[in-house]
Amino acid sequence: MDADALRRQLARxxxxxxxxxxxRGSWPLPTDGKPPIPAAVLVGIVTxxxxxxxxxxxxxxxxxxxGQVSFPGGRIDPADADAIAAALRETQExxxxxxxxxxxxxxxxxxxTGTGFRITPVLATLPPGLAYTPAPxxxxxxxxxxxxxxxxxxxxxxxxxxxxxxxxxVWIWPHTEHIIWGATAAILAHLAAGLRxx
Numbered sequence: 180m181d182a183d184a185l186r187r188q189l190a191r192x193x194x195x196x197x198x199x200x201x202x203r204g205s206w207p208l209p210t211d212g213k214p215p216i217p218a219a220v221l222v223g224i225v226t227x228x229x230x231x232x233x234x235x236x237x238x239x240x241x242x243x244x245x246g247q248v249s250f251p252g253g254r255i256d257p258a259d260a261d262a263i264a265a266a267l268r269e270t271q272e273x274x275x276x277x278x279x280x281x282x283x284x285x286x287x288x289x290x291x292t293g294t295g296f297r298i299t300p301v302l303a304t305l306p307p308g309l310a311y312t313p314a315p316x317x318x319x320x321x322x323x324x325x326x327x328x329x330x331x332x333x334x335x336x337x338x339x340x341x342x343x344x345x346x347x348x349v350w351i352w353p354h355t356e357h358i359i360w361g362a363t364a365a366i367l368a369h370l371a372a373g374l375r376x377x
Contacts, residue, residue, distance in 0.1 A: 220252030275312030
């Protein structure tokens with residue numbers, strides 16, 4: 180599939196989504212009564228001969244989600260116009276991608292996390308060959324996850340995990356170096372389902 184055809188397929192997925200609609204949660208929410216914290220991530224598809232999803236491995240010294248695989252992103256700040264603006268800002272801060280290089284297709288449905296975040300994934304395409312400059316305090320590694328693996332229905336596995344007394348089946352995506360699970364894996368599973376149906 181060439182870059183234009185892939186972009187059209189991804190655009191159809193974004194257009195079919197209902198921004199702000201809750202797609203699913205990765206864990207039951209904490210019961211402390213606090214509303215979830217709005218956050219946004221960039222689900223960037225790098226186009227080219229072998230399309231791939233842009234992912235990061237978070238720094239092991241971070242207070243939250245240390246060492247986990249994630250999309251570039253973070254909290255939606257009061258100064259951000261919306262989730263798209265937050266995802267673009269965070270992507271530039273974390274991996275050094277100029278927002279003008281990002282072709283935003285639109286937000287997907289929201290995901291709740293057990294750590295109290297409501298994440299809006301922002302679907303976008305990126306040109307191949309971009310140079311990444313990860314922020315060392317936040318990002319330990321930047322890597323590409325092949326779209327061909329995402330489209331393989333046998334690739335993701337369901338694994339039963341327990342956290343804070345709750346048991347849940349979570350998605351785990353295969354990788355030779357990293358464990359891809361949690362909200363990142365759930366967003367990937369949602370995207371994979373959309374691509375297969377498009």
